[in-house]
Amino acid sequence: MNKPRIIFIFLSIYIVAAFxxxxxxxxxxxxxxxxxxxxxSNLRTEADEILCYKASTxxxxxxxxxxxxxxxxxxxxxxxxxxxxxxxxxxxxxxxNGYLIRPKEEAYIILQKNSDASNSKLSKKKWMYATEGLVMxxxxxxxxxxxxxxxxxxxxxxxxxxxxxxxxxxxxxxxIASIKLYLETLLKRDLDKDQQRTILxxxxxxxxxxxxxxxxxxxxxxxxxxxxxxxxxxxxxSELLHKIVDKYAEPRNLQDRIIKNIEHEVYISGDEFxxxxxxxxxxTNAEKYSDQNITILLKSDNKHVxxxxxxxxxxxxxxDKQRLFDKFYRVGEEQTRKSKGxxxxxxxxxxxxxxxxxxxEVKNNHPKGTNFEVSFNV
Amino acid sequence: MNNILLVEDEENLQHALKLNLELENYHVxxxxxxxxxxxxxxxxKFDLVVLDIMLPEMDxxxxxxxxxxxxxxxxxxxxxxxxxxxxxxxxxxxxxxxxMTKPFDLEELLLRIKKLLEKRxxxxxxxxxLPNIFSFGNxxxxxxxxxxxxxxxxxxxxxxxxxxxxxxxxxxNTVVSREHILKVVWDYNVIPNTRTVDNFMLSxxxxxxxxxxxxxxxxxxxxxGYKFVDQVAVVA
Numbered sequence: 212m213n214k215p216r217i218i219f220i221f222l223s224i225y226i227v228a229a230f231x232x233x234x235x236x237x238x239x240x241x242x243x244x245x246x247x248x249x250x251x252s253n254l255r256t257e258a259d260e261i262l263c264y265k266a267s268t269x270x271x272x273x274x275x276x277x278x279x280x281x282x283x284x285x286x287x288x289x290x291x292x293x294x295x296x297x298x299x300x301x302x303x304x305x306x307x308n309g310y311l312i313r314p315k316e317e318a319y320i321i322l323q324k325n326s327d328a329s330n331s332k333l334s335k336k337k338w339m340y341a342t343e344g345l346v347m348x349x350x351x352x353x354x355x356x357x358x359x360x361x362x363x364x365x366x367x368x369x370x371x372x373x374x375x376x377x378x379x380x381x382x383x384x385x386x387i388a389s390i391k392l393y394l395e396t397l398l399k400r401d402l403d404k405d406q407q408r409t410i411l412x413x414x415x416x417x418x419x420x421x422x423x424x425x426x427x428x429x430x431x432x433x434x435x436x437x438x439x440x441x442x443x444x445x446x447x448x449s450e451l452l453h454k455i456v457d458k459y460a461e462p463r464n465l466q467d468r469i470i471k472n473i474e475h476e477v478y479i480s481g482d483e484f485x486x487x488x489x490x491x492x493x494x495t496n497a498e499k500y501s502d503q504n505i506t507i508l509l510k511s512d513n514k515h516v517x518x519x520x521x522x523x524x525x526x527x528x529x530x531d532k533q534r535l536f537d538k539f540y541r542v543g544e545e546q547t548r549k550s551k552g553x554x555x556x557x558x559x560x561x562x563x564x565x566x567x568x569x570x571x572e573v574k575n576n577h578p579k580g581t582n583f584e585v586s587f588n589v
Numbered sequence: 590m591n592n593i594l595l596v597e598d599e600e601n602l603q604h605a606l607k608l609n610l611e612l613e614n615y616h617v618x619x620x621x622x623x624x625x626x627x628x629x630x631x632x633x634k635f636d637l638v639v640l641d642i643m644l645p646e647m648d649x650x651x652x653x654x655x656x657x658x659x660x661x662x663x664x665x666x667x668x669x670x671x672x673x674x675x676x677x678x679x680x681x682x683x684x685x686x687x688x689m690t691k692p693f694d695l696e697e698l699l700l701r702i703k704k705l706l707e708k709r710x711x712x713x714x715x716x717x718x719l720p721n722i723f724s725f726g727n728x729x730x731x732x733x734x735x736x737x738x739x740x741x742x743x744x745x746x747x748x749x750x751x752x753x754x755x756x757x758x759x760x761x762n763t764v765v766s767r768e769h770i771l772k773v774v775w776d777y778n779v780i781p782n783t784r785t786v787d788n789f790m791l792s793x794x795x796x797x798x799x800x801x802x803x804x805x806x807x808x809x810x811x812x813x814g815y816k817f818v819d820q821v822a823v824v825a
Contacts, residue, residue, distance in 0.1 A: 381643055384670040388691035389601040395695040396605055400612055413601045 219362060223355050230351065234344045241340065245333040249326045274298075276307035371539040371554070382424055386417035416462075430488070431538065431555045434562040441482035441566045448477045448486070448516065452509055455490045465498065465505075473509040479516055479587050485563040490520070492556040493583050497522035501580055516589055521582035532573050536561040591636040591706055595619040596626040596652065597668070598644050602691075606639065613699060623647025627655055635663060637706055642669040642680065650683045654773050657684040657759070658752050661721065661732075662712055664705035668693070723758055725806055726820060728797045730754060739796035746796075749774060753789055757807070757817035766814040790815055 270293070279285045282300065285307075289298050295315055302309030393414045397407065433439040452473050460466045490507075497505040501524020508519045527535065527542070534540050539554040560583075564571045569587040576582040593610055597603040598621045610617045618635075620626050624646040630638075638656060642649035653665055664687075667680040672690040680688045687701055721732045730737040735751045737744050746754070752774045757765060767783040775785075790809065794801040808816045 380672075381670045384691050385599050385602065388670070388693065389599060389605065391692045392602065392605040392609075392695055396609055399695065400609070406608075410605070413604070417601060 213366075215362065219359065223359075226355075227348075227351065230348070234340070238337070238340055241333065241336055245329055245336075248332075249329045270312070274307075274310075282306050368538075371537070374539060374541065374554070379424075379428075383421070386421045390414045390417050427555045427559060431559050431562075434559060435538070439562075439566075441485050441563075443480050443482055446479055446481050446483060446486065448479050448481070448518070449473050449475050449509060451483060451486060452490065452507065452518075455487050456494070456507060459491055459494055463498070468504050469494070470504055470506045472506060474511060477509055477511045477516055479567070479589065481567050481587075482563075485566060489560050489563050489585065490518075492560050493520040496556060496583075497524065497581075500524040503580075511589070514589065516587040517584060518587070519582055519584040521576045521580060523576065523578075523580040526575060526579055527573065527581050535573055536571075591615050592634065593617050593702070594626065594629055594635045594638045596621075596623070596639065596644065596649065597641045598622060599641075609695065609699065610639075610702075613703075615702075621645070623649070623652045626652045630656055630659070636709060637702060638663060638665045639702070640665055640667050640685070642667060642671055642676075650679065651772065653680075653683045653685055658756060658773060662709070664709050666701065666705060668698075725758075725797075737796070740799055741796070744796060750789060750793060753786075754793060754817075757815060758819075761817045761819045764810045764814050764816045768814075770814065786815075 274285055274288070279288065286298060289296065293312075297311075297313050297315050299311040299313065300306035300309065301311060393410045396402075397410060402410070430439070453471070456469055456471060457466075460469050494505065494507075497520055501522035503523040505520065505522050508517070508521070510517050531542050536557045537554075538558040540558070541554040561571055564585055567587060569585055572584045572586070574582045574584065593615045595603065595606055595610065595617050597606060597619070600621075603619050603621065607617045607619045618629055618633075620629050622645040626638075626640070626644075627647070640649045640653060644652070649667065649669065653667075656663065656665065665685045667685045667688040668691065669676070669680070669688070670691045671677075677688045677690075686705060689698060689701065722729050723732065724730075728737065728739050730746070730751070732751060732755050735746045735748065737746050753770065756770060756774055767786045770786050771783065790807060791801070794804050794807050797806060798804045805820060806818055808818055810816055
């Protein structure tokens, strides 16, 4: 567990805890607010009358025994001036000494209605808080998840970049070392013509290898920073494929191993250089990971133009297929690498394919090996 | 005529190196991966090894460790594109005698190889006089003859017992994991159960510890592996 992860998890827990506490307090407060509101509304009944307990202190003086001859007169007085209040005599012998003033039943109903109204308002509010809270929590979790995923992605990218740096160092230094050694050898030793030719040819191959690597690095940097601008023209894809395959096969002596199944007169809109890069990268992979025949197929129908390159090699595990087109992604461990490469080839292929309003899919070939299929929309 | 084992997976480099070394009158066997290097090393005697690090099957560090178990003295020259100080130190720690980075100067390489071989010849002359013995406590072990003296007197150890003890002693005071022991001491092709290592350790403790249940030299590290503790160093 590294530091950023720990800090992130700690912050997330804190935010969720703080938010939940806030929500809970809100909830609790709304209950208190509600009861206060009920009291408040009870303080103002429909007739704006004073509540009974207030009444008993305020109007107690008015209804003293001295002011009235008997209870009937008092009742009438009460009916006239305090119609919403009831006078209840507790002391039957000396009614004026023990009486209760309280709101009439109807007033109770009003109060009850107020209370009900408030309570139903409260329960509506509770639902509102609950759903709002839920929505916010969902958003919060989604946000946390999203940030976490981005975190993970950048950590993984970092790892991949380290892997990449390891292999790029090797990939760049090795051909340079080999060319240097060959040149030193030519200078130092007296070699026969055949030996010299071999050495010179190998050195030229190595410079090509270096050039391809540097081109790939440049291209992937351009693609990533959106500085790549394709030059789209109408292309005779059939002819172009023949040209590319022949150019690729000749110096490597692969003419017998590459089987061409190319439909005639297939046209698409595309960038020639991009198509060449796509095909060469796929052919290079096929050559690297298989030692039998490689098939390049071009066919078209009304909706699509299909270009597929397949080999009978070691194939690709399903778990690797998902990340195959990621930048720097290579199958396996860097220390015990069997084959050379930087993990940029397929990344470049996919990006270039996207420029052509096309898709690329990787499937298993039968009986073994891999099939890369590019599908252009027409 | 000196025999050189060249371990380099890059075709052109291998070709050029072999050519140059043969023109210097060395006899060269060239291989392209770690496994083949170990196989070749077992098949015949070499006077020097030129070893790349990034190899298929098994990396150069492990090849070096494996070779060192069988031959303490053979000069090993690392030749690698990995050039950071940490990586050079790692190579030397693993038992390399020299470390050159790619790209390199041909003259320098040839000169260093020559000097390593000369030194090797000098050592050979004195080698026969001094046996390769290590002593600990009241015990000693002769790595060449597989003979040892334990708590019960003189004993003959099997080859694997010797190699295992040698690996632990070479990494003294550091824990060596079971997996590493299996990879380096046993055949990487046939990996037995890690229990095998435990059983071997039990035997070794029986031979050399006065109280096998409370070992002084052959410690175990729970869940990880084993460690040889050099009592002399601790006391000092």
